[in-house]
Amino acid sequence: MNIPKDPVMLMSYVNTQLRDNYSSLRELVKSLGLNETEIKEKIASIGMKYDEKLNQFIAG
Numbered sequence: 001m002n003i004p005k006d007p008v009m010l011m012s013y014v015n016t017q018l019r020d021n022y023s024s025l026r027e028l029v030k031s032l033g034l035n036e037t038e039i040k041e042k043i044a045s046i047g048m049k050y051d052e053k054l055n056q057f058i059a060g
């Protein structure tokens with residue numbers, strides 16, 4: 001699966017997928033064959049963190 005490499009675009013893509021298609025980040029990465037740690041680290045590089053309650057990346 002090709003996902004955006006730019007952290008801002010990646011965060012936007014992941015948040016859209018979470019909102020529209022997945023009930024958790026774990027479900028998304030499993031379904032798309034991605035590495036959860038890598039996704040979190042790349043998005044953390046722009047000051048965002050995953051909020052399980054909101055099921056999205058937020059400023060943190």
